[in-house]
Structures are given as structure tokens and as C-alpha cells.
Amino acid sequence: SQQGEEDPQALSIQEGENATMNCSYKTSINNLQWYRQNSGRGLVHLILIRSNEREKHSGRLRVTLDTSKKSSSLLITASRAADTASYFCATDAGVRGYQKVTFGTGTKLQVIP
Amino acid sequence: KAGVTQTPRYLIKTRGQQVTLSCSPISGHRSVSWYQQTPGQGLQFLFEYFSETQRNKGNFPGRFSGRQFSNSRSEMNVSTLELGDSALYLCASSLVGSTNEKLFFGSGTQLSVL
Numbered sequence: 001s002q003q004g005e006e007d008p009q010a011l012s013i014q015e016g017e018n019a020t021m022n023c024s025y026k027t028s029i030n031n032l033q034w035y036r037q038n039s040g041r042g043l044v045h046l047i048l049i050r051s052n053e054r055e056k057h058s059g060r061l062r063v064t065l066d067t068s069k070k071s072s073s074l075l076i077t078a079s080r081a082a083d084t085a086s087y088f089c090a091t092d093a094g095v096r097g098y099q100k101v102t103f104g105t106g107t108k109l110q111v112i113p
Numbered sequence: 114k115a116g117v118t119q120t121p122r123y124l125i126k127t128r129g130q131q132v133t134l135s136c137s138p139i140s141g142h143r144s145v146s147w148y149q150q151t152p153g154q155g156l157q158f159l160f161e162y163f164s165e166t167q168r169n170k171g172n173f174p175g176r177f178s179g180r181q182f183s184n185s186r187s188e189m190n191v192s193t194l195e196l197g198d199s200a201l202y203l204c205a206s207s208l209v210g211s212t213n214e215k216l217f218f219g220s221g222t223q224l225s226v227l
Contacts, residue, residue, distance in 0.1 A: 031213050042117070042203055042218030050213070088156065092212030100169040101146070101212065103156035 004104030023089030119219035136204035144210025145187040
């Protein structure tokens with residue numbers, strides 16, 4: 001079962017614009033991570049935010065976390081064609097601290113050159 | 114450092130057959146997780162291994178099994194294949210499998226069941 005749901009399911013923007021993706025989850029978490037997947041390939045880790053953090057930056061990425069609303073957002077600024085991919089949030093579901101990360105449904109981002 | 118290696122990259126099987134997929138984690142990583150990805154169900158957690166022990170298991174039937182060897186390499190097996198088992202199977206590794214570690218994914222094995 002999915003712990004998280006991303007919104008929107010698909011997003012199409014022009015190169016240079018900002019892209020915002022949202023993730024909502026159901027149960028309390030220790031950490032939330034964002035991953036990127038290029039078509040039919042493995043996932044690549046982008047950023048991890050802990051439950052006691054509210055915002056984190058990495059290059060053109062900005063992630064926010066609101067544990068009271070059980071939601072997170074990923075902002076990609078000044079998007080590039082190479083950012084075209086699916087983006088997934090992942091939560092640990094608080095299971096004994098061991099690796100049982102569950103992924104959301106994903107947002108498919110298309111950046112048009 | 115070599116990344117996570119999954120073999121084979123593509124596999125075609127028929128219903129009722131069984132299949133074994135292999136995953137070699139990044140050197141030094143002792144935790145290996147497996148995921149099934151389908152268009153309808155998204156990414157579903159199968160199981161996680163650490164030091165040859167299965168620590169967590171997802172909600173899959175007993176036809177799905179796995180193991181981990183002393184060198185941390187892992188295999189997963191699916192017996193009595195069904196059409197619905199067609200999917201991209203991904204494995205991921207991390208140092209000790211703590212949930213505050215990032216996962217490193219392989220490119221996956223695309224399984225088609227005919």
C-alpha cells in the first residue's frame with residue numbers, strides 16, 4: 001500500500017520555470033526523502049529531510065515538511081529539460097528504524113525546452 | 114565505487130515458470146531492499162535483508178522470496194509466475210539499512226510474463 005500520494009500526478013512546464021510537487025502521507029514519520037526516476041531506470045536520491053526539520057535546500061531543490069499536515073513539497077527552480085523525470089516522495093513509516101521505506105505514487109514532470 | 118548492479122536487465126518468462134533475479138550492492142553496503150514497480154500499483158516494498166537475515170517484508174504472497182549471501186549479494190525468486198508479476202524489479206542498497214540513510218538503486222530487471 002502507498003504511504004504517500006504525490007500531487008499533481010503529471011506536470012508540464014517550460015524550461016526556466018519553477019516546478020512544485022506535493023506529497024501527503026498518512027502516518028507519523030522519522031524522515032522523508034525525495035527521489036527522481038528517469039524512464040524505466042532506477043531511482044536516484046535527491047534529498048532527505050528529518051521530521052524535526054521544516055525546510056532544506058540542495059542546489060536548485062527546496063524541500064519543505066509540515067508534520068502537522070503530514071505533507072511535504074519539492075520545488076525545483078529554473079527547471080531544465082534534463083529535469084524531465086518522475087519524482088517520488090518516500091517515508092519510513094516509523095517501522096523500527098529499519099529500512100522499510102514506502103514510496104508515493106509519483107509526479108511525472110515534463111520540462112519543455 | 115561501482116553502483117548497484119542488477120542482472121539480468123530484461124527477462125521474458127511464461128506463466129507457471131519461476132525466475133531468479135540478482136542484485137549486487139555497493140561495496141560495503143550490507144542492507145539490500147527489493148521493490149516491485151508497476152504502472153497500476155507504483156513502487157511496492159517486497160523485503161529487506163541485512164547480514165543474511167530478512168528484517169522486513171511487504172505484503173506479497175509466499176511465491177516471492179529472497180535471500181542474501183555472506184558477501185551481501187541478494188537474490189529474489191518468484192515461483193509459479195502470473196501475468197500480474199510483470200513489472201520492473203528494483204533493488205536498493207544502503208550501509209546498514211537505517212531509515213535515515215539514502216537508498217542507492219540499481220537499474221532494475223524488467224520482467225515480462227507471457
